[in-house]
Amino acid sequence: MYQILKKRRLSANVVLLEIDAPYVAKKAEPGQFIILRVDAEGERIPLTISAYDRDKGIITIVVQEVGATTIKLGQMEEGDCLHDFVGPLGKASEFEGIKKAAVVGGGLGCAIALPQAKKLHDMGVEVDLIAGFRNTDAIILEEEMTAACTNLTIVTDDGSNGHKGFVTDALKDLIEAGNQYDIVIAIGPMVMMKFVCKTTEPYGIKTIVSMNTIMVDGTGMCGGCRLTVGGETKFACVDGPDFDGHQVDFDEAMRRAAIYKPQELAAKDHQCNLMKMEVK
Numbered sequence: 001m002y003q004i005l006k007k008r009r010l011s012a013n014v015v016l017l018e019i020d021a022p023y024v025a026k027k028a029e030p031g032q033f034i035i036l037r038v039d040a041e042g043e044r045i046p047l048t049i050s051a052y053d054r055d056k057g058i059i060t061i062v063v064q065e066v067g068a069t070t071i072k073l074g075q076m077e078e079g080d081c082l083h084d085f086v087g088p089l090g091k092a093s094e095f096e097g098i099k100k101a102a103v104v105g106g107g108l109g110c111a112i113a114l115p116q117a118k119k120l121h122d123m124g125v126e127v128d129l130i131a132g133f134r135n136t137d138a139i140i141l142e143e144e145m146t147a148a149c150t151n152l153t154i155v156t157d158d159g160s161n162g163h164k165g166f167v168t169d170a171l172k173d174l175i176e177a178g179n180q181y182d183i184v185i186a187i188g189p190m191v192m193m194k195f196v197c198k199t200t201e202p203y204g205i206k207t208i209v210s211m212n213t214i215m216v217d218g219t220g221m222c223g224g225c226r227l228t229v230g231g232e233t234k235f236a237c238v239d240g241p242d243f244d245g246h247q248v249d250f251d252e253a254m255r256r257a258a259i260y261k262p263q264e265l266a267a268k269d270h271q272c273n274l275m276k277m278e279v280k
Contacts, residue, residue, distance in 0.1 A: 001081035002036075005058060010140040013065040014108065015074045016050070022057025024049075024087045030115040031210065031242050034059065034087030035218045038072050042083065045069050046215045048112040048241075049088060059087075062111035062140075089218045090241050093208070095119060098182045100126045102174060103149070104167050104196050106188025107133060112210060113187040114141060118148035126150045128174055128181075132167035132192070136160040167192065168199045181205050186245060190254050197245035209245035211236045214257060227253045 006018035024034060033048045051060035065074040076082075093116055101120050105113030110131045117129045129149035133139050135158050146152050153174075155165045163170075171184070184207045186196040193209040200207045213225040213236040225236040230247035234240065 001083070002085035003081045004076055004078050007076070007078050010062065011138055013074070014062060014140055015065070016060060016062050016111075017073075017076075019059045019061065019082065019085060020057060021059045021085050021087075024059050024085065025052045025054050025057045028052040028054075028059060028088040029092030030119045031093030032088035032090045033218075033241065034061065034085055035089060035215075036061075036073075036082050036086070037084040038069060038076070039083045042072075043069050044084075044216060044218075046089075046218060046237075048210070048212075049115065050111045051115055051118075059085075062108065064108045086218070090237060091239070093119070093185075093242050095123060095125070098123075098125050100128075100179070100181055102128045102130065102171060102179070102181045102184045104130045104171055104184065104186040104188070104192075105132070105145075106167055106186075106192040107138065108140075109188030109192070109210075110141060110145065113185065114144055114148055116185050116187070117145070121148050121150070128153070128179065130155070130167050130170045130174075132156070132170075132188070133161075134158070166195075168195050171196065172199050175200075175203055175205070183208060186210075190250055190257060193245060193248075194250035194254075197248070197250075201246055207245040208242050209248060210241045211243055211248065211253065212241070213253065214260070227256070 003020045005020050008016040028049050033046050035044050035046050047061045050062045063070050063073050065071045103113050103117040117127050121127045127149040128151045130153045132155050135156050153170045155163045155170050184200050184205050186193045187210045197207050215225040216222040218237045220235045220238040226233050228249040229243050
């Protein structure tokens with residue numbers, strides 16, 4: 001059983017959990033994910049690894065309470081145990097030869113962008129980290145992000161933190177200010193990643209995105225996570241989740257991501273908080 005060692009609430013509907021999972025922590029790298037079950041009757045859900053400590057055998061995940069399983073997960077307390085916790089899955093992010101990078105996170109995606117930025121920063125790479133949130137109350141992990149980069153820019157949709165705008169605006173400003181990025185890494189809602197790619201494409205900047213597709217088994221067997229990249233079918237769980245954003249068919253991916261919305265809304269025990277989310 002995988003015990004919850006620490007629980008920290010980051011916002012009204014976002015919690016950080018540190019899990020005792022030494023075998024996962026031993027091999028985990030930025031960009032990879034785990035699949036867990038809360039109990040024997042629970043569904044399998046994928047969550048990206050937000051942090052890992054090999055010495056202590058700890059994996060950190062950040063959970064947004066949206067559906068039945070994530071709400072149940074958010075209600076668990078320190079000392080409780082998860083039934084299953086499998087990983088690390090997916091391919092680790094590749095950072096070789098990078099000297100300057102921009103890492104862009106949107107909402108909960110900032111928890112996933114954090115290990116990417118930290119790894120690069122620890123390698124001596126100059127990292128500009130751009131984080132976007134709906135409003136000030138939705139900002140998470142600001143202290144951790146500050147420590148994981150060279151420069152941190154936080155923007156909010158409503159400007160309540162004093163910096164109104166979208167992550168694409170901040171990224172374009174940095175590029176036009178003369179910053180020569182070897183790579184841009186974008187992690188967040190698909191529509192955000194799509195427009196980050198549209199922002200970088202005219203400048204010819206390599207852009208990597210982390211695809212949060214529908215997933216069941218995480219080993220390439222179910223086909224639920226398939227997407228089109230460069231005209232070819234890929235599976236996010238085994239070929240990714242990192243992909244060349246300029247090659248991803250985002251419109252198709254977003255249509256597939258919405259395919260089960262009617263079933264989700266009709267499910268008896270489903271409690272959808274999407275309309276009142278603090279983070280996007």
